[in-house]
Amino acid sequence: MDVQWVLVCHGCLTVLVVVSFLCGQWPIFQGTFIERFHYFLTVGAYDYFLRFVMYVCGSRARDAVLSVEYFCCDRPNPILQIIYLAIIGVTYYLVAQSSFKYIPGHYLSEVHRFASFFAVVVGVLLFLLTSFSDPGTVKSENVTQYLSAYPYDNIIYKEKECSTCKIPKPARSKHCGVCDRCVARFDHHCGWMNNCIGEKNTRYFIAFLLWHFLLCLYGTVVLGLVVAGQLKELKVIYILTAYYGVENSFFSLAPHVVQWLLSSYNTQILLMVFLAVISLLLVGFFGYHLHLCLTNTTTNETFKWQDYLSWKRRLHEAKASTAALKASINGITAEQKPPQSKWRAFFRRSPLDDVDATKDNIFDKGYLRNLHEIVFPLSSRRSVLRSKVD
Numbered sequence: 191m192d193v194q195w196v197l198v199c200h201g202c203l204t205v206l207v208v209v210s211f212l213c214g215q216w217p218i219f220q221g222t223f224i225e226r227f228h229y230f231l232t233v234g235a236y237d238y239f240l241r242f243v244m245y246v247c248g249s250r251a252r253d254a255v256l257s258v259e260y261f262c263c264d265r266p267n268p269i270l271q272i273i274y275l276a277i278i279g280v281t282y283y284l285v286a287q288s289s290f291k292y293i294p295g296h297y298l299s300e301v302h303r304f305a306s307f308f309a310v311v312v313g314v315l316l317f318l319l320t321s322f323s324d325p326g327t328v329k330s331e332n333v334t335q336y337l338s339a340y341p342y343d344n345i346i347y348k349e350k351e352c353s354t355c356k357i358p359k360p361a362r363s364k365h366c367g368v369c370d371r372c373v374a375r376f377d378h379h380c381g382w383m384n385n386c387i388g389e390k391n392t393r394y395f396i397a398f399l400l401w402h403f404l405l406c407l408y409g410t411v412v413l414g415l416v417v418a419g420q421l422k423e424l425k426v427i428y429i430l431t432a433y434y435g436v437e438n439s440f441f442s443l444a445p446h447v448v449q450w451l452l453s454s455y456n457t458q459i460l461l462m463v464f465l466a467v468i469s470l471l472l473v474g475f476f477g478y479h480l481h482l483c484l485t486n487t488t489t490n491e492t493f494k495w496q497d498y499l500s501w502k503r504r505l506h507e508a509k510a511s512t513a514a515l516k517a518s519i520n521g522i523t524a525e526q527k528p529p530q531s532k533w534r535a536f537f538r539r540s541p542l543d544d545v546d547a548t549k550d551n552i553f554d555k556g557y558l559r560n561l562h563e564i565v566f567p568l569s570s571r572r573s574v575l576r577s578k579v580d
């Protein structure tokens with residue numbers, strides 16, 4: 191098999207594995223091969239591995255594997271942080287080693303050597319800031335401050351005490367099972383950051399996602415311009431048309447140019463594909479979190495609202511079917527009413543349409559105020575601190 195086909199297969203396989211692993215559970219992939227592959231990668235393969243260990247080495251070996259899993263997934267640990275640093279470090283090294291020799295080039299000035307380093311450093315700083323900043327830990331000393339900043343809505347949050355911390359649980363907070371602490375305006379526990387994402391570090395997390403999306407996009411464009419510059423400097427199009435007699439049209443030239451690129455600049459092409467895929471995933475994730483911030487909701491609350499709305503729908507269905515049963519019993523025993531017109535019956539709204547399944551989010555105060563709340567967390571504002579002193 192030609193080297194370029196090996197590279198194309200390698201690229202396709204990378205895209206398939208990354209997309210299936212990270213996005214396989216998205217609704218657009220429901221019922222597809224991607225969803226099944228996602229299940230295999232996240233649960234199925236591990237399950238087979240456990241059964242294999244049990245079959246070959248016995249239950250003690252399986253318990254050892256399970257305790258390693260507990261340490262890696264259910265306890266705070268820096269494994270994913272190290273993987274992130276390794277990915278960003280190795281990618282930057284490969285880009286510098288393979289492409290810095292072409293900078294300055296036909297399309298790129300020397301500034302990109304320094305700009306790329308600066309962009310990576312800022313990315314790592316944002317990562318460290320999100321990882322090591324306080325997400326808004328609720329303690330007995332500051333719980334009153336959080337209680338006044340986040341009132342109970344009595345819909346998805348009711349007055350409660352954390353059974354582990356033994357302190358009142360302010361609305362929007364959650365006890366993180368991994369970190370073993372209550373976190374205000376809890377979004378999720380992020381394994382990559384080895385930290386919770388909460389009231390005080392959502393701003394850094396959002397900045398991290400946006401910066402890394404731009405960083406990957408920048409890397410893809412710079413590598414594209416490196417390769418395009420080489421194409422121009424080496425007069426590849428001219429050589430192909432003048433010496434090899436290839437017709438000067440896009441469709442005739444494209445296969446030859448792609449073949450030349452894959453054989454001479456395969457590292458740059460693979461890095462471009464990798465960075466482009468990661469930037470697409472990051473922009474999706476950033477868009478999702480920006481939407482949450484603009485509507486003043488958290489990942490944790492989207493599940494709570496889903497549960498609340500489905501409970502409300504079920505309740506309404508039960509009420510509607512009871513009413514229908516009552517009506518049919520009354521119909522049998524009472525006098526027959528004049529028959530309803532077929533057309534009127536057809537256009538009559540189903541009782542299930544009346545369900546008031548709307549999300550009444552009291553924390554949503556409009557896009558601008560919601561964003562302001564992300565940048566300047568409520569609990570650290572002077573008004574809330576003053577009310578604590580009063």
Ligand SMILES: [Zn+2]
Binds near residue numbers: 366370
């Ligand atoms: Zn707690």
Ligand SMILES: [Zn+2]
Binds near residue numbers: 368369370380385
């Ligand atoms: Zn946590």
